[in-house]
Amino acid sequence: MxxxxxxxxxxxxxxxxxxxxxxxxxxPDDAMRAAISTANVGDDVYGEDPSVTALEARMAQMLDKEAAVFFPTGTQSNLAAVMAHCGRGDEVIIGDSYHIYCDEAAGASVLAGVSMNAIAADLDGALSPALVADNIKDDDPHYARSRLLCLENTVGGQVISLTKMQAAAQVAWNSGLAVHLDGARFFNAITVLGCRATDLAKCADTVSVCLSKGLGAPAGSVLLGPQAVMSQARRNRKILGGAMRQAGVLAAAGLYALDNNIPxxxxxxxxxxxxxxxxxxxxxxxxxxxxxxxxxxxxxxxxxxxxxxxxxxxxxxxxxxxxxxxxxxxxxxxxxxxxxxxxxxxxxx
Ligand SMILES: Cc1ncc(COP(=O)(O)O)c(C=O)c1O
Structure with missing residues (x-):
C-alpha cells in the first residue's frame, strides 16, 4: 500500500x-504568516531576493558550510546534490530504506544516469562501515564508479549516533568518495543527540535540510556544502526545472522557523x-x-x-x-x- x-x-x-x-x-501559524506577509523579496534568479540570501547565509553559518542553495523541496535538493557529486555511470552507495532510494522516483537514475547501490541498513538505520567498504568498487572498466555515499538522519524517526555517522563517512572519504546527508529532519536528529548543528553537519560534505516538516514552514529545503559543489547544485536546480522568483515569501517562513520553532x-x-x-x-x-x-x-x-x-x-x-x-x-x-x-x-x- x-x-x-x-x-x-x-x-x-x-x-x-x-x-x-x-x-x-x-x-504556517499566524506568526509565521505575519513573517511571510512582511518578507522583503526580489528576484532570486537574479540573486536579488534578500530573504532567500539571508536564509542561505544563516543556514551556512549554522552548519558551518561554505555555501547554501534554497530549493522548493527536499527531493529536488537531494537530486541536485547527487548530480553535483556524480556523473553518468557513477554509483551512489545508499541505505536500502533511505528516502532518496525508496521515495524519490529514482530521479538520480532517470535524470542523471546514476546507479544506486542500495545496501542493507542496520536496524537503527545506520550503515555498517564494513558493508560500505565492501561495496566500494575497484576502478575497473566493467564497473560503475563508486562516487558518493548517501547517509540519512533521522531514518524513519530513528536517530543515528555521531560515532556511527562519522565511521561510515570516513570509510567513504578514505576511498575518495564524497558524502551526502539527507537531513530532512536534521534538527530532530540534533535535538535527540544533544549536539550542535556543526557536529552532525561535519559528517558529510553536503547536507540537505527540510524546513517544511517539523519546523512548520509551508515549503523549502536548504542544501549546504562547499562553494564549488553548491555552484554546480545551483546550476542543477535550473536543469531540474529552474528556480523560484520572489521566493522570499517562503524563505521568510524558513527564517521564522529557525528563529522560533527548533526548541x-x-x-x-x-x-x-x-x-x-x-x-x-x-x-x-x-x-x-x-x-x-x-x-x-x-x-x-x-x-x-x-x-x-x-x-x-x-x-x-x-x-x-x-x-x-x-x-x-x-x-x-x-x-x-x-x-x-x-x-x-x-x-x-
Ligand atoms: C527523509 C526524507 N528525505 C527527503 C524528503 C523529501 O522532502 P520533500 O517532500 O520536501 O520533497 C522526505 C519527505 O518526506 C523525507 O522524509
Missing part, C-alpha cells in the same frame, strides 16, 4: 482533529514517546518509536478497521502496512494526542 494514503482529502474536510500521517501536515521539536518527541507508552500498554502489536515517529504493527485483520475507527474519531493515521506510521508535529496538541490515545483504547476495548 502507498505510504501516502488518500491525497485527495484534507484532514479538515474529514473533521480531523489530529493528523498523524506526517509532519508535512504542519501549516519545540523536543515536545514532539516527548509526545511520540507518550503515545508509544500508551500503545505498548495496550499490548496489541509491536511499537517502535524514535524522535517524532511511531510505527505500530496491528494484527493484519485490524489494519483497515482500525484506520476507519480512528478516522471516525477525527484522527488520521498512516495507511502503511504492516506497520502504521504516526508522526507527531507542532500541529498536534496534547488534546489531539489525548483524542488519538483514547481512540486506540476504545478500538481495542
Amino acid at each position: 502507498s505510504l501516502y494514503g488518500n491525497m485527495n482529502s484534507t484532514g479538515d474536510a474529514l473533521g480531523c482533529v489530529c493528523d498523524l500521517r506526517s509532519d508535512t501536515m504542519t501549516r 519545540d521539536l523536543a515536545q514532539d518527541h516527548a509526545r511520540a514517546a507518550r503515545m508509544g507508552d500508551a500503545l505498548r500498554k495496550l499490548n496489541v502489536g509491536e511499537v517502535k518509536q524514535g524522535s517524532n515517529m511511531l510505527f505500530f504493527t496491528p494484527a493484519p485483520e485490524h489494519h483497515q478497521p482500525l484506520g476507519i475507527h480512528m478516522a471516525n474519531a477525527g484522527v488520521r493515521i498512516g495507511g502503511q502496512s504492516p506497520a502504521i506510521r504516526m508522526v507527531l508535529h507542532r500541529d498536534v496538541t496534547d488534546e489531539g494526542l489525548d483524542t488519538a490515545i483514547a481512540a486506540f483504547r476504545s478500538y481495542y476495548s
Whole structure:
C-alpha cells in the first residue's frame, strides 16, 4: 500500500482533529504568516531576493558550510546534490530504506544516469562501515564508479549516533568518495543527540535540510556544502526545472522557523514517546518509536478497521502496512494526542 494514503482529502474536510500521517501536515501559524506577509523579496534568479540570501547565509553559518542553495523541496535538493557529486555511470552507495532510494522516483537514475547501490541498513538505520567498504568498487572498466555515499538522519524517526555517522563517512572519504546527508529532519536528529548543528553537519560534505516538516514552514529545503559543489547544485536546480522568483515569501517562513520553532521539536518527541507508552500498554502489536515517529504493527485483520475507527474519531493515521506510521508535529496538541490515545483504547476495548 502507498505510504501516502488518500491525497485527495484534507484532514479538515474529514473533521480531523489530529493528523498523524506526517509532519508535512504542519501549516504556517499566524506568526509565521505575519513573517511571510512582511518578507522583503526580489528576484532570486537574479540573486536579488534578500530573504532567500539571508536564509542561505544563516543556514551556512549554522552548519558551518561554505555555501547554501534554497530549493522548493527536499527531493529536488537531494537530486541536485547527487548530480553535483556524480556523473553518468557513477554509483551512489545508499541505505536500502533511505528516502532518496525508496521515495524519490529514482530521479538520480532517470535524470542523471546514476546507479544506486542500495545496501542493507542496520536496524537503527545506520550503515555498517564494513558493508560500505565492501561495496566500494575497484576502478575497473566493467564497473560503475563508486562516487558518493548517501547517509540519512533521522531514518524513519530513528536517530543515528555521531560515532556511527562519522565511521561510515570516513570509510567513504578514505576511498575518495564524497558524502551526502539527507537531513530532512536534521534538527530532530540534533535535538535527540544533544549536539550542535556543526557536529552532525561535519559528517558529510553536503547536507540537505527540510524546513517544511517539523519546523512548520509551508515549503523549502536548504542544501549546504562547499562553494564549488553548491555552484554546480545551483546550476542543477535550473536543469531540474529552474528556480523560484520572489521566493522570499517562503524563505521568510524558513527564517521564522529557525528563529522560533527548533526548541519545540523536543515536545514532539516527548509526545511520540507518550503515545508509544500508551500503545505498548495496550499490548496489541509491536511499537517502535524514535524522535517524532511511531510505527505500530496491528494484527493484519485490524489494519483497515482500525484506520476507519480512528478516522471516525477525527484522527488520521498512516495507511502503511504492516506497520502504521504516526508522526507527531507542532500541529498536534496534547488534546489531539489525548483524542488519538483514547481512540486506540476504545478500538481495542
Ligand atoms: C527523509 C526524507 N528525505 C527527503 C524528503 C523529501 O522532502 P520533500 O517532500 O520536501 O520533497 C522526505 C519527505 O518526506 C523525507 O522524509
